[in-house]
Amino acid sequence: MAVTLRIPTVLRPATGGRATVDAVGATIGEVLGSLSQEYPALTPQLFNDDGSLHRFLNVYVNDDDVRYLGGLAAPVVDGDEVTLLPAVAGGASA
Amino acid sequence: MTRYESVLEMIGNTPVVNASALSPNPNVAIWVKLEGRNPAGSVKDRVAISLVEAAEREGRLIPGQAGQTLIEPSSGNTGIALAMVCRLRGYHLKVVLPSNVSIERRQLLLVWGAEIVDSPGSEGSNGAVRMAQTLAAENPSWVFLYQYANPANPLAHYTHTGPEILADVPEITHFVAGLGTSGTLMGVGKYLKEHKPGTQIWAIEPPSGEMVDGLRSLEDGYIPPVFTDNDGANLLDRKVVVRPKESIEWTRRMSEIGLFVGISSGAIMAGAVKCASLIPEGESATIVTIACDDGWKYLSTGAWTDDIDEVVERAKRIIYF
Known part of the structure; x- marks a missing residue:
């Protein structure tokens, strides 16, 4: 499955400044795994030491938080848009 | 009723x-x-009275006693609700407010006599929380109810x-x-x-x-x-x-x-x-x-x-x- 990832400003230093990146995988775990292989500097910002999703990183498939869709096992299909966003306090500006 | x-x-x-x-x-x-x-206009009235009454039960706030100051980060509604409650209870309230909230939110805080401490708008609520934490640590006599961590918030x-x-x-x-x-x-x-x-x-x-x-x-x-x-x-x-x-x-x-x-x-x-x-x-x-x-x-x-x-x-x- 080929998906498009949207990279937040805070992570772009690790993607050579790219705001969107294409990646492949059948699950969010596979997509993020392929992303971290292509951009190794991203790895500590994607995953905790135990391999789980970084606690301050929220990952959305088409606006749905993957933590409630099975986490790293959440499935993706061709054309999905995967958005990475840092966790911030409620009351964030629009 | x-x-x-x-x-x-x-x-x-x-x-x-x-x-x-x-x-x-x-x-x-x-x-x-x-x-x-709600009388101060939002769901946060429930939170404000719950936070203040919990602090009063714990003895952190004493109704009617002069010279008590509260500090709280808020993008608006909690600050507004607390300002109303504090006015009725006689407490002075400082609200750490991101500079980019709507003008009406700012004005409502002043209606009930709150003092506004501006935090950088670019840092949003995160910035307001951080600044309030710093100010509360520097001024231990101020009461920091901290709605983001206070069990009286979900309890309401x-x-x-x-x-x-x-x-x-x-x-x-x-x-x-x-x-x-x-x-x-x-x-x-x-x-x-x-x-x-x-x-x-x-x-x-x-x-x-x-x-x-x-x-x-x-x-x-x-x-x-x-x-x-x-x-x-x-x-x-x-x-x-x-x-x-x-x-x-x-x-x-x-x-x-x-x-x-x-x-x-x-x-x-x-x-x-x-x-x-x-x-x-x-x-x-x-x-x-x-x-x-x-x-x-x-x-x-x-x-x-x-x-x-x-x-x-x-x-x-x-x-x-």
């Missing part, structure tokens, strides 16, 4: 209105609880909002609310899971846009302790983010059924509509959602009257959750 000794007695017991005319699914009812009916919703919802809409299947401090979702969510097992709890997350761009590092991220203390990751069934344009569109759509509500209420309604559209064919559901405040504080944004694309651009620069 319609006769009260004090404005504080008027907090809570808000009405719920049928908004199913806006549901995209004929088998899904949507009910909206109108928190703008566990003991009042949740029971009110279940009493008024016993057929509820889904509760949909906004994720700010997470107090509403944790308190109502826990109550509903205990008293109506199987109720789905959905969080609507505001779009985070420019503010997130101001983060220097992922480690500057923030998860409210109220969320982690209540095992929010297990309590919630789903979390969806809504876009600024959807928020404005649904704020406007709500006026079609006579509801003049704030922009966050439109955002949450957009989430409720998403939820309704995902209920499988042949199944029915009843969604209860929250309108956190009324529209008055957002008139200056032109949300109802100006060109929607201009409003969306403007809304990206103000804090409305």
Whole structure:
């Protein structure tokens, strides 16, 4: 499955400044795994030491938080848009 | 009851209105609880009185004693509600407020005599929380109620909002609310899971846009302790983010059924509509959602009257959750 990832400003230093990146995988775990292989500097910002999703990183498939869709096992299909966003306090500006 | 000794007695017991005319699914009812009916104008009245009364029980605040100062970070509604409560109790309130909230929010704080401490708008609520933490540490005599970590915040919703919802809409299947401090979702969510097992709890997350761009590092991220203390990751069934344009569109759509509500209420309604559209064919559901405040504080944004694309651009620069 080929998906498009949207990279937040805070992570772009690790993607050579790219705001969107294409990646492949059948699950969010596979997509993020392929992303971290292509951009190794991203790895500590994607995953905790135990391999789980970084606690301050929220990952959305088409606006749905993957933590409630099975986490790293959440499935993706061709054309999905995967958005990475840092966790911030409620009351964030629009 | 319609006769009260004090404005504080008027907090809570808000009405719920049928908004199913806006549901995209004929088998899904949507009910909206109108928190703008609280005396200081928002759901945060419940939180403010709960925080202050808990501090009074603990002896951290003494009603009527001169020279007591509170400090609290707020993007608006908590500050406004606390300002009203503090005025009645005789406490001085300092509100750490991001500089990019709507002008009406700022003015309402002054109505009840709060002192505003500006935090950088580019850092949003994260910045206000950080500044309040620093100021509270530097001034140990100030009382820092810290709504993001104080159990009295979700408790207000566990003991009042949740029971009110279940009493008024016993057929509820889904509760949909906004994720700010997470107090509403944790308190109502826990109550509903205990008293109506199987109720789905959905969080609507505001779009985070420019503010997130101001983060220097992922480690500057923030998860409210109220969320982690209540095992929010297990309590919630789903979390969806809504876009600024959807928020404005649904704020406007709500006026079609006579509801003049704030922009966050439109955002949450957009989430409720998403939820309704995902209920499988042949199944029915009843969604209860929250309108956190009324529209008055957002008139200056032109949300109802100006060109929607201009409003969306403007809304990206103000804090409305």
